[in-house]
Amino acid sequence: MAEAHQAVAFQFTITPEGIDLQLSYQALNQIYLSGVRSWKKRVSRIRNRVIKGMYPASPSSWLFVVIAILATMYTRSDPSMGLIAKIQQHLPLSLHVSLSAQGQTMLSALVFSTLLWLSLILALRFCLKLLLSYHRWMFEQHGRVSNTTKIWVTLLRLLSSRKPLLYSYQTSLPHLPVPAIKDTLSRYLESARPLLADSEFKRMTRLASDFECNLGNRLQRYLKLKALWATNYVSDWWEEYIYLRSRGPIMVNSNYYGMDFLYVTPTSMQAARAGNTITAMLLYRRKVNREELKPSRVPGTVIPLCAAQTERMFNTTRTPGVETDVLQHWLDSEFVAVYHKGRYFRLWVYRAGRLLSPREIESQIQKILDDPSPPQPGEDKLGALTAGDRIPWSQMRKLHFSSGVNKRSLDAIEKAAFFVTLDDEEQGMRGNDPAGNLDRYAKSLLHGKCYDRWYDKSFSVVIYKNGKNGLNAEHSWADAPTVAHLWEYTLATDAFHLGYTEDGHCKGEVDRSLPPPQRLIWDISPEVQAQVCRSLAVAQALADDVDCHVFPFRDFGKGQIKKLRVSPDAFIQIALQLAYYRDRGGFCLTYEASMTRLFREGRTETVRSCSNESSAFVKALESGETAEQCQRLFKLASERHQNLYRLAMTGAGIDRHLFCLYVVSKYLGVESPFLKEVLSEPWRLSTSQTPVQQMELFDLKNHPEFVSLGGGFGPVADDGYGVSYIIVGEDMINFHVSCKHSCKETSSHMFGGQINKALRDIMSVLTADTKTPSCSKALARP
Structure with a gap:
């Protein structure tokens, strides 16, 4: 199998002459490039921590303070009011021996400048926090802004003039007050x-x-x-x-959905729409990881909103427990989990540290669609465990999914960047009954067949047979505006930036040596299959009871x-x-x-x-x-x-x-x-x-x-x-x-x-x- 060859970096055989190592340079090169990507991400995280840690100041401001202090000392005045001399007195003896008097003075001035710079950062952050604690502006009538608010806006603009990272404002946001x-x-x-x-x-x-x-x-x-x-x-x-201790089904009761464009479907090809949608979401994740997204603000103002919910958007799942569920988040994931006609797959979206092109992801999705293999016993409706009551799912998970092939396959789903369903139905406002079809589209996204979504994942993307798409989101990790921000970016990037060829395919080239998606293997016991049927019955009764109506006014x-x-x-x-x-x-x-x-x-x-x-x-x-x-x-x-x-x-x-x-x-x-x-x-x-x-x-x-x-x-x-x-x-x-x-x-x-x-x-x-x-x-x- 192709994936097996790619997974082995070297082989060895024992001969009378000794051990013969057969290195696979292609595999070693991929391991090297993947490691480089991982280290780049670590360096980027460290750099971002430093930059946002000193916001609203900048790294260059340190150099400005140092030069200003040294220039003042050059004029033979002491801006530190004796502190530089005291620092010089407390330098280690080894520095007194190795450095000249002038060198000791320079080092002491450098230490003082750094301490002064850090103090200024703390002062600026305190001032920014005070400014962000002012909310009277919200209660003023439109067109009748007080002088206090005008001054406040000016000061806030000055302190926010430097381009912030996604999380730059977090430590400056005020704490929620307890009302009287x-x-x-x-x-x-x-x-x-x-x-x-x-x-x-x-x-x-x-x-x-x-x-x-x-x-x-x-x-x-x-x-x-x-x-x-x-x-x-x-x-x-x-x-x-409100969320994690609820023991009833999260499907319908907690999870919510987002829809595609009303009138437009960019392509009718299911694999192509999946290719662009997955790519757009991974590009958004890259922006989140690099903190390149602009912080959300109150519309029409410079006032930032908390971005903490964004942290757990990807690589996150809700795992069931007897008394309470737990949210698990992983720093990174190089694959997505895919469901199609009762089968589960792991789709690697990176190769040698490189994000696959939309056309390559389309090709991989098409391989899944063309795969004729039937579901394994008990596999097709396994997702119903996440749709039913939480305690039975917790018990089944502990007894039957904590080791062996079941654990490995469950890990592939739970640690995936997100979940993708390739639905075999057509949805959207279409045909002779557009209003009725919109209602069915909403019900499909809200609960599907009750087993063809993984409701525990932070979100599941649904790609329909006719190219329509949508998503189903788990609620505990974030609220709808956070998911809506991702979905807006995904739809816009898919339609306006990535685009499609004239025949409806994704753009880009395909590396023909890509290993096919990996089929997940399960060993579903009769006991688990019985619980799947019970969970499905609970979920189906809940889904059948929901009456949905969608209409544009x-x-x-x-x-x-x-x-x-x-x-x-x-x-x-x-x-x-x-x-x-x-x-x-x-x-x-x-x-x-x-x-x-x-x-x-x-x-x-x-x-x-x-x-x-x-x-x-x-x-x-x-x-x-x-x-x-x-x-x-x-x-x-x-x-x-x-x-x-x-x-x-x-x-x-x-x-x-x-x-x-x-x-x-x-x-x-x-x-x-x-x-x-x-x-x-x-x-x-x-x-x-x-x-x-x-x-x-x-x-x-x-x-x-x-x-x-x-x-x-x-x-x-x-x-x-x-x-x-x-x-x-x-x-x-x-x-x-x-x-x-x-x-x-x-x-x-x-x-x-x-x-x-x-x-x-x-x-x-x-x-x-x-x-x-x-x-x-x-x-x-x-």
Whole structure:
């Protein structure tokens, strides 16, 4: 076999004359080149650590300080105020003997200059941290910027003028503050008011007051102690208790998906699309490893966001445990794992330290597609173990995958850069039923066949038979914006930079001596096969219950919304409240994901979008109030929503604070009726916006067909909806709605229709003549 010859660097035989070594210079050369690549990466990591360690200063600034000190000494003045002389006195005796008096003075000046330089770096980093702790700018009205904020922006630009690496800002980001318990409880009660009857609200007020006066302050002290010690008082507990300790299936319940372009498929050749997609992702990984990616920033500003989630993007897997799962990350991986028609393969993407060309990867993928060998017994549905409950998978892994061929094959999957599925179906908006096909496309990416993805990997790329692609991402290691950033780069690089030949193949040359992909070998016992069937049954029941609906809204987009001086996100969230009210006849606890990446290791916070103001607007609209009254109430609702979003982003949210207080109570072994009730409330409407972060990659003006569909997730509550949306360009909003068939009161298609109508109705009201006697007449206008 070709791969066996490449794997052996030398052979030897024993003859009467002695040992005869037969060296394979080609193999030795490949080992040498691979080692060179490894050492280059190590040197690059060390260099980057040094550069980001001194940010916002530069290495050349050290030389400037040294020259300045020496030049000052040349004028016979002492800038150190006697410190250089003291350093000279404490030099080792050996230096006093070997160096002249002038040499000792120069060495002492050099030491002083270095210490001064390090002190200046610490001072600059402290100043940068103070500047990044200022958040009042976010609460100022557009066009009414205070002088304080103007000065702050100027200073921040000065300190950020040098080009940063990906992680340069990490140590300068502020820590997430612990809100005052009184403020959190006050905000909670305000968010609960539109959802509770008067008697229930009074009861919750008493519970909150009792909690604040008694147990709350005790829990708060422990939490503040943790905040002093930990980098982020929320993130480690959030990752562990919300994600890793969940014992149910992560498929549908936790994992989420991202879609391809809506209208365009760059090539219909499956192997070619896989070649470019894999290459683009590996190029992104190279940028991450070299820290060449620009740090993400708050859109339209110079304010950096935490990049910690990027570290575990590649070469990462979630391994199951009995009580909790564990995230495992490896520094590097030179291969990807590939699944096709029940078979698993290891595909090496580097050769002699060189990344294979897209055409070479296409050729390797084509070999997998052409491989006629059948799956081994129990191999075809093995991935169902990652889709079912976690405890059985943990037990099977420990008993049957901890040694021998099974361990080697499992290692090949778990240590891979990422997982690739070559799906044998066709997907996308196509054929005579484009709307229905979009829904099936979403379901396919969310759960597939329940065994043809490896749900434990940080992400699995899916390449369909007709060239369409997508991904399924595991949630514990990072949130959707981090994965979306990778996916934007992948789609843009695939379509606009790597490109395809006229006949649809990848570009580049092929090295015909490449060894074929390595088929993974398994020894699946009857016991494991039985558990695979049980896990598949659990996963299949969950998948069959999911109702998905994807639709692009084209009537208007953020361009028309902004002309009304309204936040597009607030507009959509209020429309969702109206849609839910019409769908279910009331309001519900609503979750909108907001980021806290203004802080170090920040992840998400909840914006409770159902507010007193939004519910007042919805009731006024439905009861036929005047257009003027509805417009006034809408303005209050949108301003309230924006304020809630800003509070969440700046660490003054409600839910993460209450969650951490609850964790502390569990550690102390005390019960809180208030916390127990608050944290058991179901999120019947769970929403999230997928932000477009790299608009410069897509020229939608000249290529409007290259619009993204965004991505989605499963419903959080059994009787609720999951709604994801992406604002694309100026004139389109794409929605992903999910719910469960088992709940007779929910329907993703009906709710999608309500969203569509709510958006149009609100726009009609906001653009109506204020002399219109009622909202109902405004809505009746075409």
